[in-house]
Amino acid sequence: MAAITAAMVGELRAKTDAPMMECKKALTEAEGNMDKAEELLRVKLGGKASKASSRITAEGVVATYIANGVGALIEVNSETDFVAKNDDFLNLANTAARLVAENNPATVEALLALPAGEGKTLDEVRTALIGKIGENMSIRRFQRFETSAKLASYLHGTRIGVMVEFEGADDQVGKDVAMHIAAMKPVSLSADQVPAELIEKERSVAQAKADEDAAQAAAAGKPAQSPEIVAKRLEGSVQKFLKEVSLLNQAFVKNDKQTIEAMLKANNASVKAFTMYVVGEGIEKKVDDFAAEVAAQMAASKGA
Numbered sequence: 307m308a309a310i311t312a313a314m315v316g317e318l319r320a321k322t323d324a325p326m327m328e329c330k331k332a333l334t335e336a337e338g339n340m341d342k343a344e345e346l347l348r349v350k351l352g353g354k355a356s357k358a359s360s361r362i363t364a365e366g367v368v369a370t371y372i373a374n375g376v377g378a379l380i381e382v383n384s385e386t387d388f389v390a391k392n393d394d395f396l397n398l399a400n401t402a403a404r405l406v407a408e409n410n411p412a413t414v415e416a417l418l419a420l421p422a423g424e425g426k427t428l429d430e431v432r433t434a435l436i437g438k439i440g441e442n443m444s445i446r447r448f449q450r451f452e453t454s455a456k457l458a459s460y461l462h463g464t465r466i467g468v469m470v471e472f473e474g475a476d477d478q479v480g481k482d483v484a485m486h487i488a489a490m491k492p493v494s495l496s497a498d499q500v501p502a503e504l505i506e507k508e509r510s511v512a513q514a515k516a517d518e519d520a521a522q523a524a525a526a527g528k529p530a531q532s533p534e535i536v537a538k539r540l541e542g543s544v545q546k547f548l549k550e551v552s553l554l555n556q557a558f559v560k561n562d563k564q565t566i567e568a569m570l571k572a573n574n575a576s577v578k579a580f581t582m583y584v585v586g587e588g589i590e591k592k593v594d595d596f597a598a599e600v601a602a603q604m605a606a607s608k609g610a
């Protein structure tokens with residue numbers, strides 16, 4: 307059997323970017339044949355990636371890219387926050403954002419099929435990284451902007467990202483609005499754009515509170531509010547909600563005596579659109595109960 311040298315292991319690792327021990331095992335199995343070892347390793351990495359792909363990716367990063375009136379905002383997920391800080395993972399996210407801006411893919415699948423350098427598609431780069439690190443990674447969503455106006459972005463760490471399309475002479479206005487959105491998390495630009503289901507949900511909450519007040523009044527032998535007053539209460543609750551969640555009606559975080567709409571007007575500026583991503587938003591993250599897992603294993607061993 308051919309001796310497996312450190313130089314051989316290093317060469318195979320450079321070719322595949324796989325963990326050092328995996329390279330040594332593949333070379334040993336291939337009896338020192340580099341091509342066969344590379345083939346064996348890619349098969350193993352593919353299997354490892356396939357196994358990892360079933361695991362939930364609720365951590366990750368948001369990345370942005372802006373150039374020549376084109377911008378992209380993207381969320382790339384991982385299983386743990388530790389991997390989300392890995393330089394290779396961050397490079398994957400930044401590359402994906404650039405590819406979205408430059409190629410305008412229609413879907414995540416189309417994005418993954420794009421060439422990402424060194425003769426590999428983005429999906430091949432992703433799969434190789436899964437094999438190298440041993441943790442699932444996925445591209446969840448992206449938004450592309452192309453405009454004759456201006457674009458501004460803001461990242462709060464790597465977990466919250468915002469992109470704003472705006473008009474105005476002062477670039478700082480766009481940056482301020484993006485920062486405000488990250489802090490206050492509006493759901494729409496204006497009140498008339500708030501999704502109907504959110505309004506109905508707020509109305510039902512206000513109705514439930516009115517019903518509770520009526521029940522308490524009846525229990526205390528007091529008269530309930532008239533239907534007219536209840537209706538005004540409901541409408542008041544809805545209007546308050548609309549002001550709280552629509553960007554233009556929110557109080558500006560840098561000057562709470564001024565709404566965003568008033569701030570924009572004072573700066574002869576306007577916001578045309580925005581997108582905000584929060585990492586893992588809406589993903590059900592599995593929480594492992596380690597104590598219960600150990601107890602179950604102990605019980606199983608006793609029964610064996």
